[in-house]
Amino acid sequence: MRNTVVEAARFLASRADEPIVLGDVADHVGYSPFHLARAFERHLGMPPGHFLAAHRFQRAKRLLLASDLRIIDVCHEVGFTSVGTFTTRFTAAVGRSPLEFRRLPTLLADAPPEPVLVPGGAPRGGTVSGSVRLSPAALAALGSFPAVYVGLFPRQSARGIPVSGALLGDTGDFVLTGIPPGTYWVLAAALPALADAEAQLVPGQTVSGAAAEPMHVSAVSLRHHREILLDARPDWAPPVVVALPPLASPATEPLVATAGP
Structure with missing residues (x-):
């Protein structure tokens, strides 16, 4: 079944700027929409609609930085018909509005x-x-000085502002504190630290990873431990859409989500 999900993901990623619906993907792989959606989320950690939106937002980020297109034109270029819907969903996923992201x-x-x-x-x-460690493929993609971000999110995808987060130093170890009760995923991504701002905001290749299991935090303060392997992801894999560099910039206010899931 995983091969079917990968084929569905490839199909969605290659047609992210088209008005595609779940039925189109289901027909392509020969499964019912219901069964495909369940298998897709089980294997990739997000519904097909969120996966499609992530690729659309990643392309929108590139267009915002590399072109002078108006926001409404970027909206239409990446498959949205309503600029209001595009702006609202982009802001929720990336953590910055399209105009803020461009700046x-x-x-x-x-x-x-x-x-x-x-x-x-x-x-x-x-x-x-x-602790976070990088695979040989991740190190090859990033160069000698990777910038490793770790965050706590209520879903198995890095969207919006983390509940708690860190840009790591040299050791690869992390401690996230002040976590409200709830269920969270520890997610991490790495960027080329010596690259310019545009390449860090929209990297050429996704390098990411997640803890193997979610973390359940109760009202009692306890310490949990998670280890994460970062690896270079294929082009069809879900990109990390949240804007990571401004979360660690001294020119911005520290940002974390103020509530649990």
Whole structure:
């Protein structure tokens, strides 16, 4: 079944700018929409609609930085028909509005990201510690100085502002604190630290990873431990759409989600 899901993901990623629906993908792989949707989320950690939107937003990010297209034109180029819907969903996923995202290279040029820990909104909440290591393919894609971001999210995809997050230093170890009760995923991504702002905001290849299991935080403050392997992902894989560099820039206010899922 995983091969079928991968084929469906490839089909969606290659047609992200088209008015495609779940039935089109189901017909392509020969499954019912219901069964395909369930298998898709089970294997890739997100519904087909979120997967499609992630690829659309990633393309929108490229267009916003590499062209002078108006927001409404970017909206139509990536398969949305309503600029209001596009702007709302882009902001929720990326953590910045399209206009704010377009301005980020200037902001980051003056204040590049620095190692930082931004705790969650519960001072007596849970804590998660762990370590991140990069595969040989990830190191080859990033060069000698990767910038590793770790965040806590209520879903198995990095969308919006993390509940708690950090840009790591040299060790690859992390401790996230102040976590409210709830169920979360520890997700991580790496960017080429020596690249310019545009290449960090929209990297040429996704390097990401996630803890093997979600973390359940209770009202009692406890420490959880997670280990994460970052690897270079294929072109069809879901991109990391959240704008990571401004989360660690000293020119921006520390941002974390203020509530649990």
